[in-house]
Amino acid sequence: MSDIFRQVVKTPSGMILPKVVADLTPEQLADISNGCGPASEMVKLVPDKILGVNFNAACCGHDGCYGFGEDDEDKRVADRLFLYNLLAAVDGHCKARGIIDRAQRVACRDAAWEYYKAVADWGRSAFYAGKTEGCPS
Numbered sequence: 001m002s003d004i005f006r007q008v009v010k011t012p013s014g015m016i017l018p019k020v021v022a023d024l025t026p027e028q029l030a031d032i033s034n035g036c037g038p039a040s041e042m043v044k045l046v047p048d049k050i051l052g053v054n055f056n057a058a059c060c061g062h063d064g065c066y067g068f069g070e071d072d073e074d075k076r077v078a079d080r081l082f083l084y085n086l087l088a089a090v091d092g093h094c095k096a097r098g099i100i101d102r103a104q105r106v107a108c109r110d111a112a113w114e115y116y117k118a119v120a121d122w123g124r125s126a127f128y129a130g131k132t133e134g135c136p137s
Helices: 026-032 056-068 072-093 099-122
Strands: 008-010 016-018
Touching: 016 056, 016 072, 026 056, 056 072, 072 099
Parallel strands: none
Antiparallel strands: 008 016
């Protein structure tokens, strides 16, 4: 695991990110991120919001982690932080006051898990884009 993932911080918005990603300006993060889904999508297939829960910040933070990560362990850590940030977004939005809110929370948590599984299972090429796979740069 590279050194960048050894120091994670909680951002003012409540996300957990490596300090190097958390310290990026919004403009710097926008340069290396594209929101939810692959950057190569011709049509936006992966929504940034599900039932009112905004996953965009978690997706952009995850893109930043992929940009700075170096090896397989970094990818695993980036993906786990992504899951934490997705679930935190759901919990921050869905207060579970009644049956409708609870149903929304369950549906959004399921979506968060699907986003996580997608990057954990299929994000390898995005993580290693422009890098030598499996080896620190």
